[in-house]
Amino acid sequence: EPIRVVVTGAAGQIAYSLLYSIAKGDVFGKDQPIILVLLDIPPMLPVLDGVVMELQDCALPLLREVIPTDEVEVGFKDIDAAILVGSMPRKEGMERKDLLKANVAIFKTQGAALDKYAKKTVKQLSSNLQRIFREEKSKSFWYKGHHVSRQVLVVGNPANTNCLIASKSAPSIPKENFSCLTRLDHNRASSQVAIRCGVSSDKVKNVIIWGNHSSTQYPDVHHAKVDLHGAEMGVYEAVKDEAWLRGDFISTVQLRGAAVIKSRKLSSAMSAAKAICDHMRDIWFGTKEGEFISMGVYAAGNSYGVPEDLIYSFPVQIKNKTWKIVDGLPINDFSRAKMDATAAELVEERDTALDFLSQ
Numbered sequence: 001e002p003i004r005v006v007v008t009g010a011a012g013q014i015a016y017s018l019l020y021s022i023a024k025g026d027v028f029g030k031d032q033p034i035i036l037v038l039l040d041i042p043p044m045l046p047v048l049d050g051v052v053m054e055l056q057d058c059a060l061p062l063l064r065e066v067i068p069t070d071e072v073e074v075g076f077k078d079i080d081a082a083i084l085v086g087s088m089p090r091k092e093g094m095e096r097k098d099l100l101k102a103n104v105a106i107f108k109t110q111g112a113a114l115d116k117y118a119k120k121t122v123k124q125l126s127s128n129l130q131r132i133f134r135e136e137k138s139k140s141f142w143y144k145g146h147h148v149s150r151q152v153l154v155v156g157n158p159a160n161t162n163c164l165i166a167s168k169s170a171p172s173i174p175k176e177n178f179s180c181l182t183r184l185d186h187n188r189a190s191s192q193v194a195i196r197c198g199v200s201s202d203k204v205k206n207v208i209i210w211g212n213h214s215s216t217q218y219p220d221v222h223h224a225k226v227d228l229h230g231a232e233m234g235v236y237e238a239v240k241d242e243a244w245l246r247g248d249f250i251s252t253v254q255l256r257g258a259a260v261i262k263s264r265k266l267s268s269a270m271s272a273a274k275a276i277c278d279h280m281r282d283i284w285f286g287t288k289e290g291e292f293i294s295m296g297v298y299a300a301g302n303s304y305g306v307p308e309d310l311i312y313s314f315p316v317q318i319k320n321k322t323w324k325i326v327d328g329l330p331i332n333d334f335s336r337a338k339m340d341a342t343a344a345e346l347v348e349e350r351d352t353a354l355d356f357l358s359q
């Protein structure tokens with residue numbers, strides 16, 4: 001059975017890298033056939049035709065069908081996964097939250113369209129089955145993993161707030177099925193530590209990005225480990241440079257997106273596509289035993305005192321397509337202040353977004 005995956009902003013630069021990786025099996029598995037749905041706005045339809053031609057020309061055996069469209073009814077119908085990239089990128093000198101006004105309405109509309117057209121809603125099941133699923137929800141992954149498997153990943157900036165608005169606009173889809181991309185920041189943090197230690201990036205695990213995908217995000221390595229030539233140790237012990245870890249390391253990760261824009265005159269695309277693949281693959285297949293990754297998820301019920309009605313980036317572990325925030329990590333005063341600052345920014349962004357949308 002092929003799965004149906006929609007990518008919005010499919011004529012844009014992130015999608016240009018992303019679609020190839022998905023179509024060749026990097027995300028959903030090397031034996032999982034795929035129908036790719038490419039959604040963009042009407043003026044981009046001729047560009048989408050070119051993308052379709054190139055995907056065909058790749059001759060990828062898993063790719064069963066490519067459907068270009070500018071209609072959400074077609075784009076979101078019966079999908080198993082939605083990757084919402086389509087939106088305006090920032091230019092040099094802007095913060096991501098400066099995109100709120102331009103982008104948040106897109107995610108409201110698309111959340112509502114997902115609510116209406118995506119498949120396997122609890123609403124569509126018989127009332128008896130709904131009751132069984134409700135009862136089973138807390139103890140069974142089957143409920144979400146099989147019957148309500150739609151996964152919605154929001155990439156377009158400001159990603160956390162757009163994700164919150166999309167989720168609020170799709171009340172029939174469980175909040176747990178929405179997440180936003182902070183994996184790029186996570187990968188940036190792992191890579192900076194790996195370069196500093198002179199090891200490959202797979203030797204670094206359990207870095208955490210807390211909070212907003214913005215310059216207030218907090219890349220935290222207090223719980224991260226490095227395999228330094230066969231000996232596993234904490235990052236502070238391996239790096240032996242607290243000033244760097246509390247200074248340039250953090251600001252490099254926080255400001256990396258802006259640094260790429262300054263150099264390329266375009267925002268990150270290849271690395272963003274790679275991070276999207278990492279994020280979705282971990283949702284589909286789970287995280288490795290003993291490891292956690294960062295993603296923006298609904299904050300309700302978290303044990304870190306983060307306000308509940310936010311999409312906030314946490315350390316998570318994933319099993320059977322269901323994420324769980326890693327609880328109980330000790331938080332020192334340095335971390336606390338940074339986690340609170342990024343939460344405060346998210347509260348402000350959420351309130352501004354809700355204000356825009358009510359006008």
Ligand SMILES: NC(=O)C1=CN([C@@H]2O[C@H](COP(=O)(O)OP(=O)(O)OC[C@H]3O[C@@H](n4cnc5c(N)ncnc54)[C@H](O)[C@@H]3O)[C@@H](O)[C@H]2O)C=CC1
Binds near residue numbers: 008010
């Ligand atoms: N969360 C993250 O880590 C990252 C997020 N981003 C964000 O991803 C977004 C896309 O970036 P790029 O691909 O570089 O931009 P791009 O400008 O190359 O492509 C965006 C595409 O979205 C389309 N689009 C606009 N409105 C749409 C709508 N309502 N429905 C469907 N498609 C629509 C445009 O026509 C365009 O083809 C930006 O908001 C950017 O800031 C970028 C890098 C990392």
Ligand SMILES: O=C([O-])CC(=O)C(=O)O
Binds near residue numbers: 096157256268
């Ligand atoms: O910085 C930007 O605007 C694009 C982005 O989100 C990133 O590279 O992390």
